[in-house]
Amino acid sequence: MGGDGGAEPVIHFVFVHGASHGAWCWYKLTTLLETAGFKATSVDLTGAGISLTDSNTVFDSDQYNRPLYSLLSALPPSHKVILVGHSIGGGSVTDALCKFTNKISMAIYLAASMVRPGSTPSPHLSSNMHADAGEEEIWEFTYGEGKDKSPTGVIMKQQFIRQYYYNQSPLELKTKDCTNVGFVQHRVE
Incomplete structure (x- = not known):
């Protein structure tokens, strides 16, 4: 990993969160690495x-x-x-790899799809996607472009967060408030 000139090289990890998360989800790992x-x-x-950007305005x-x-x-x-x-x-890692090849020494996909550039990061994000039967039971979808269009955001309902996201985490973490995370409609043209 290149340093900043004459200094000894430092290994620098950059973490990208998944849906229904933010940078906060990496706090324990980043603290351990820095230590x-x-x-x-x-x-x-x-x-x-x-x-502060409304996820329904990110397209x-x-x-x-x-x-x-x-x-x-x-x-x-x-x-x-x-x-x-x-x-x-x-999907964000793949996009960054294409745009910043000289800045990335390694890419790690953690429970993530390795997608082709320009494709959608998940089968749930196709341009024709609508909430599948039963998914609205677990997820809250938002439709920033209208109910007749694909969802522009999703968040797991509070009662399912512990079961699906944090079932192996200490109980004190179960109250972690997940922030609404929009998912981007990667438009395939």
Whole structure:
């Protein structure tokens, strides 16, 4: 991993969250890595985590990934990162790999699909996607472009978060408030 010139190279991890999450979900891992001497950064993608952007106004991957692109653009010329994407964050990793090949030394897809550039990061995100039967029981879909269009956002209903996301986490984490995270409609043209 390139450093910033004359300094000893530092291994820098950059973490990208999945749906219904934000940078906050990496806090334990980033703390452990920093304590071990690594650099660790996590980002809130547009409309996720503490981002003030309404996820229903995010309609393309470049807009969704803008915070990640800004972070990678601001790195010193010789600095490279290990980019880690979870779940739908795999699509963001792929997009970043295409745009910042000289800034990424390794990409890790953690329970994420390795998708082709320009494709959707999940079968749930096709341009014709609508909530499948039974999915509205677990997920709350939002339709920023109208009910007759594909969903523009999704969040897991509170009563299912512990069961599906955090079933192996300590009980004190079960009250973690998940922020509504929009998923981007990767338009296939």
